[in-house]
Amino acid sequence: MSATQTRPAGTGSHVTRRTTGPPRGRRRLAKAVHFLTFGAPGLLVYLAFVLIPIAMTVRNSFTNRNPANPPTQWVGLRNYTRLLQDSDVTGALSNTVIVTAIVTATANVLGLAIALLLDRRGWLYNMLRSVFFTPVVLSSVVVSVIWQAILADDGLLDSALRSLGVAHPPGWLSDPDLALYSVAFIITWQVLGFCVVVYLAGLAGVPAELLEAAEIDGAGRQARFRHVTWPMLAPALTINTVMLLITGFKAYDQVQVITNGGPGNGTTSTIAFQVVQTTFTGNHIGYGSAMATLMLVIIAAISVLALRVLQRREVTM
Template sequence: MKLGHFLTFGAPGLIAYLLFVLVPIAMTISASFTNRNPANPPTKWVGFRNYTRLFSDTDFTGALKNTVIVTVIVTVAANVLGLLIAQLLDRRGWLYNALRSVFFTPVVLSSVVVSVIWQAVLQDDGLLNSALKSLGWHHPPGWLSDPDLALYSVAFIITWQMLGFCVVVYLAGLAGVPADLHEAASLDGAGRIARFRNVTWPMLAPALTINTVMLLITGFKAYDQIQVITNGGPGNGTTATVAFQVVQTTFTGNHIGYGAAMATTMLIIIAAISVVALRFLQRREVTL
């Protein structure tokens, strides 16, 4: 009977996971040990040559640096702002319910849609610079055309889209904080900051774990925003991330074997960082 239940309910999901996740991963790893290039046959086994080439490739190391910068900004900024906004919205009333929906709306939008909207706002003759010029700023920044600003503009856009997710998770965490703990702390003379540090913050440990791991993964796999908004520019790879570089190498350059090595390396990095962050944050939950 148990086997029958598994075949009825579990097998379809397991088969789908096998076909659409595990098999593509295995094919990518296998291709990473070859020189596969449809424009330059035949395909040969090259061992670890693609991997040894990676970290002397300035395009890849530059993309990895950009990816780390974006990931750090998104993880820190979305967590901090999400927690602050959740504290402000942790109240009853139709206005606060409406504001929660407003903040969560970007999360359900396609990254391409979000990118197109912000591109219209941040381009040199976009809505933001037009507004700044009307206020007397005759030479506003090139948010997307200045190599010193473009990467941070993209990081801001990703943060903006993920902010609502963080807010909702922190609101769920705040709803689970017992009111009697705050009352007891107040009776003991604890102020608002002390109550947050000693009561609220420890209770939000699971919410911090969820948000941090999700934001780390989101930052490391950033692609849509780069492709739509900057196409890796301005200049040569100024905002290119590892995911963007994988697509360019594999599909534009036809270097499938080398692109597969990039993708496999990114998978290993994301998995390692996620596991370490998860272990550290879960250990913190137990300690608190």
């Protein structure tokens, strides 16, 4: 409880001094205990499963660690210079960039279009929202198995095309010119529902008064979308773009299950797939760790750059 004390001043008036609560040292101690009680467990989990593994990976990247070929020696930057000359790594990085670009652009455009169509009231639209979001909660392995059965040479899609008179349907997964785009399509299909939900949340935050005022001023549907709705969706665009960039760059499950990096020699191999193959299948932990560190740096740099550019756009709009 607070106590109020008064003492006479030189002018005959009274000066009030209020003392509140415990001393500052005890308050700091209470805050520290509070943090240790509620924050420390989560911090320890983050430290054990994120920060420490990252530190160990970076350390291993400067060695030639290979359990099948001891001893482990310090090699400095040799693994990183080797990365720049490895055609498998540069090819996987190129494939990853293509997949990421397709997933980011396509999922954003289709997600916004579907969100605009579903931004209505009624049980039908509520059901359709659930339908579009269902792939997001499915395992990537399950989604990959389903689409492998659909897109295989003897799968459902090619069988349907043959029944319609197409003698030689495309090899969606066996044609080197199509396989990478098929994988990108499958990833886009799975993450599309997430983009739809984020854009629907952004559309729900657009003030109806602004749309009504623009309509009264004579703005048509396209003008209202361009000058009112689209600027208000800037935060949703930022969230979706950053999440899609990360999703594209860490694509692994779909490649492993559907194509195993083929057809051919690394046609659909991504950088994440190459990291797993090098580290765990080939036992080249040092070289694989350098590859993983490079992947981490690229993802972090692209994410930070995208956040800065898109957040600056939010302010200017």
